[in-house]
Amino acid sequence: MKIGIEKISFFTPPFYIEMKHLAQARDVDPAKYTIGIGQDQMAVSPVHYDAVALAINAGISLDLTAADKAEIDTIILATESGVDHSKSGSTWIHRALGIQPHARAIEMKQACYSATAAIRLAMGHISLHPDKKVLVIASDIANYGIHTPGEPTQGAGAVAMLLSSDAKIMAFDTQSVPYTVEISDFWRPLYSDTPFVDGKYSNQAYVETFQGAWNGYKALTGRVATDFDALLFHVPYTKMGKKTLQSLAATGDLTDETLSTFTAIYDEAVIYNRRVGNLYTGSLYLSLISFLEQAEAARAGARIGMFSYGSGAVGEFFAGELMPNFETYLQKERHEQLLDHRFLLDIPTYEMVLSERIAVDEAGNWLADTSLGRPGQVVLEKISAHKRYYKMI
Ligand code: CAA
Numbered sequence: 001m002k003i004g005i006e007k008i009s010f011f012t013p014p015f016y017i018e019m020k021h022l023a024q025a026r027d028v029d030p031a032k033y034t035i036g037i038g039q040d041q042m043a044v045s046p047v048h049y050d051a052v053a054l055a056i057n058a059g060i061s062l063d064l065t066a067a068d069k070a071e072i073d074t075i076i077l078a079t080e081s082g083v084d085h086s087k088s089g090s091t092w093i094h095r096a097l098g099i100q101p102h103a104r105a106i107e108m109k110q111a112c113y114s115a116t117a118a119i120r121l122a123m124g125h126i127s128l129h130p131d132k133k134v135l136v137i138a139s140d141i142a143n144y145g146i147h148t149p150g151e152p153t154q155g156a157g158a159v160a161m162l163l164s165s166d167a168k169i170m171a172f173d174t175q176s177v178p179y180t181v182e183i184s185d186f187w188r189p190l191y192s193d194t195p196f197v198d199g200k201y202s203n204q205a206y207v208e209t210f211q212g213a214w215n216g217y218k219a220l221t222g223r224v225a226t227d228f229d230a231l232l233f234h235v236p237y238t239k240m241g242k243k244t245l246q247s248l249a250a251t252g253d254l255t256d257e258t259l260s261t262f263t264a265i266y267d268e269a270v271i272y273n274r275r276v277g278n279l280y281t282g283s284l285y286l287s288l289i290s291f292l293e294q295a296e297a298a299r300a301g302a303r304i305g306m307f308s309y310g311s312g313a314v315g316e317f318f319a320g321e322l323m324p325n326f327e328t329y330l331q332k333e334r335h336e337q338l339l340d341h342r343f344l345l346d347i348p349t350y351e352m353v354l355s356e357r358i359a360v361d362e363a364g365n366w367l368a369d370t371s372l373g374r375p376g377q378v379v380l381e382k383i384s385a386h387k388r389y390y391k392m393i
Contacts, residue, residue, distance in 0.1 A: 003126050004167030004320060006133070007068075009331050010286055011058035012157035012276050013049040014374040016041045016342045017350045022152060025347040033152045038238030038270070042277040044345055045141045045156035046353050048368035048379040051081035052089040053390055055139035056096040056378045058158035061334065062135075068162060069098055071133045074125060075105045078115035078138040078281040080188065082107060083388065092390055093137060096378060111186065112234055112280045113310025114138070115159070116318070122163045123172060130165040137161075140280035142236075145194045146351050153237040154354075155277020159285040169292065169326045170304070176318030177216035179209055186311035193357070202311060206240060207247045209315035210307050214248075217317040225253045228319070229302035230265045232291060234309040235283040238270040244307065268295035275339050284308050292322075293332040300324045341374075360386065 139158035144150030
């Protein structure tokens with residue numbers, strides 16, 4: 001029994017900006033964004049592409065079969081962009097994807113980390129019920145607001161994973177090491193639409209949490225960095241993973257030579273992230289898809305180390321092994337087309353989209369302008385008497 005990823009796909013909204021245009025508008029040297037931060041483009045999500053709509057679209061792109069839908073007994077939406085304090089986004093996903101009724105549907109939160117928690121819970125569940133499958137979808141919209149230091153590190157998207165005891169793409173190791181410390185590096189209080197963030201401190205907290213999890217992992221498993229064929233990271237912006245690799249060189253875990261090998265592999269593992277930006281919970285898993293679909297080092301039997309980080313803060317270091325013929329289960333062409341066929345927004349339009357908020361009338365009604373979207377994609381159609389309705393355009 002190999003517990004892990006049987007299917008994996010992602011979705012990002014059909015709108016984006018070029019980072020060099022944003023740099024020009026903010027009177028910043030474009031190299032700060034493209035080299036210093038390491039981002040080329042940034043996905044922009046209008047209000048009708050909310051986190052649930054993004055998740056449904058990612059779920060659709062898994063091409064679940066009738067057998068999958070009958071075997072999925074748990075749906076977990078991992079998000080920090082939830083649309084309701086009470087009802088889980090997974091209930092809409094359950095309806096939209098036509099999953100059998102005897103399934104549980106829940107939502108999990110711990111900043112950008114919760115998809116990893118969802119996977120670990122799913123592994124335990126599947127080991128008890130090997131005939132069942134778990135659908136994990138990580139979906140988020142990173143919106144710091146215009147003219148903020150976090151602005152160039154925004155983005156949006158969702159990654160969907162079908163987990164089962166028949167891992168066709170990646171089998172996860174049972175050993176992994178989490179690391180928790182209560183801090184306030186990035187957080188979004190219930191009364192705020194946008195997060196508060198102590199940018200420099202969040203970078204430092206990320207690396208310290210990585211070191212905490214990594215040292216625990218080394219002690220538990222006896223493995224060293226060079227036992228891995230690639231090291232992947234949560235990617236709030238692509239420079240962050242490089243900083244973390246450099247921290248491994250500073251502690252003597254990597255030499256100059258192995259640092260440059262892992263950095264070259266990491267560069268291929270963030271090709272998609274450079275074009276999407278931060279998708280919070282899904283960022284590590286978008287990097288995994290980029291690695292699987294774009295990196296030369298991705299080959300059957302490769303052992304991949306992964307670090308998941310969620311501010312506040314929880315991190316976890318874990319690993320997986322690529323399965324024979326894993327490449328035949330990927331959707332490279334679909335993903336490249338998704339990224340290539342987006343609408344480019346100019347900066348004034350992006351600012352308008354980012355500032356838009358849903359405002360229901362006294363009866364709790366609101367109607368989306370669904371002409372803004374791509375046919376075949378699911379969007380939030382309306383809010384009627386405070387209830388949300390999604391439809392395919
Ligand atoms: N050419 C090339 N590089 C340049 C440059 C130029 N002209 N100008 C500046 N740079 C470099 C800087 O040297 C710096 O590089 P290093 O980090 O390697 O030193 C980099 O560009 C960024 O410059 P600054 O540090 O001056 O940038 P800033 O003060 O505007 O803030 C930031 C950057 C802290 C990442 C900010 O965008 C931010 O707060 N982002 C949100 C928080 C975040 O993403 N934190 C990450 C860890 S927390 C996490 O991971 C959870 C999550 O998802 C949010």
